[in-house]
Amino acid sequence: MQEFSVEQSLKMLAEKISEIAQYDGDFTTAVPSLSVHRRNAPTTPVHCIYGIGLGVVIQGSKELVLGGKVTGYRAGQTLLTTLELPVVSHVATATASAPFLGMMVTIEPAALMQTAAMIPFRPAAKSPGFDPLAVNELDAGLADTLRRLLSLNDEPRLIQHLAPLIQQEIIIRLLTGPYGSALRHIASPGSPGQQISGAVAWLKQHFTQPVSIDELASRSSMSTSSFRHHFRSVTGMSPLQFIKKLRLQEARQQMLNSRLDAVSAAIKVGYESASQFSREYSREFGESPQRDIRRLREEISQ
Structure with missing residues (x-):
């Protein structure tokens, strides 16, 4: 199998995204859970909900704000979001001649937990604090996997057979790479991250109803004070x-x-x-x- 460098994969990804996204906008693809994005100029901040997934900047740069903290990532970097969170997002760098190009791979929690259960995990001696928005450099292996996933749009007959395998490979690479610790926080049964993840998912479905923090803490098998602490630690804001x-x-x-x-x-x-x-x-x-x-x-x- 031919191996590509990060730079080669980025170039091929940019060409393929430009074929799909020929003008400003967000585009779904024939591959489930995969979308591509293009902007020809910087954008104004937009309030939106970011789901669980991997964002990749191919060209340009982007910034997000969560709980007052600014997180930026640029071409050749990835952003892993491990919870569904309300953020403020905008494209920071883009021009007509060098538009912002990006892609997003949505990660299904069930697939993440199943894959995590199959892979042995050795925690680092000093585990970093949990960050629901984490940025890392794109490595050659993950870049090539993303290239193969996007290229499936040219082979629609194979999508249903190969896309799940490549998507699982992406999860495996994330679990065994720099994002492994963050993903284990929400994939390990009974962990505070997994409990808060469940609370966030429940709130997304019931936020229009009166919500008791005491009941939410009980639903998460935590004391109220512990729930408040872990919720703020994970999401960057209080439950309210x-x-x-x-x-x-x-x-x-x-x-x-x-x-x-x-x-x-x-x-x-x-x-x-x-x-x-x-x-x-x-x-x-x-x-x-x-x-x-x-x-x-x-x-x-x-």
């Missing part, structure tokens, strides 16, 4: 801050896509006070709900 961000982002989408007014959107996502919703919305997005949605609609129509 996390819930608030989920509610505000959902309300924003409801007003933008379903054309709900601010009061209706506030009630739909779990707010009891419209004035509190307006205050927290303005603090999060920098403008009142009415002005923010009007600006977003004007940007979309341009």
Whole structure:
């Protein structure tokens, strides 16, 4: 089998992504859990939910903000997200002649846990602190695996047979590389990271309902104080801050896509006070709900 250097793989990835993404946008591919992205200029910060997966910058650079901490990564680097988290993201470096090019591989938690259970793990003498957004350099082995996964778009008949194998190889390489410790935090049954991961997944489904932190801690088999500590350590924010961000982002989408007014959107996502919703919305997005949605609609129509 021919071996490629990181630089060779990046060049081939850039060519293939440019074929799929010929203009600005986010593009799904024929390969499940794989998307590619292109931007011809730096973008304004966008509030979004990042799922569990591996982001790869092929060209340009990108920045994310979580809990006030800025994480940047550039061409030849990867970003592993190990929880579904509300972040602020923007492309930092891109031009028309050298656009931002990236790809995202979504990782299924069940596949991660099954693969982790098969691979022996020897913890480092000094385990680094858990970071839900971790950046590392792309190595030649992982770069070539990503190249082969993206190349399956040229062989659609083989996707259902080969994509699961290559995706498992990606997980194996992540587990046995620099990301191994972070992934074990959420893949090891009974670990604090795995318990918080479960709490985050539950909150994503129930954040519009009244939430008791005591009940959430009990559901995670932790004391309330321990739950608060581990939740902040893993996500970079308190449980209440996390819930608030989920509610505000959902309300924003409801007003933008379903054309709900601010009061209706506030009630739909779990707010009891419209004035509190307006205050927290303005603090999060920098403008009142009415002005923010009007600006977003004007940007979309341009």
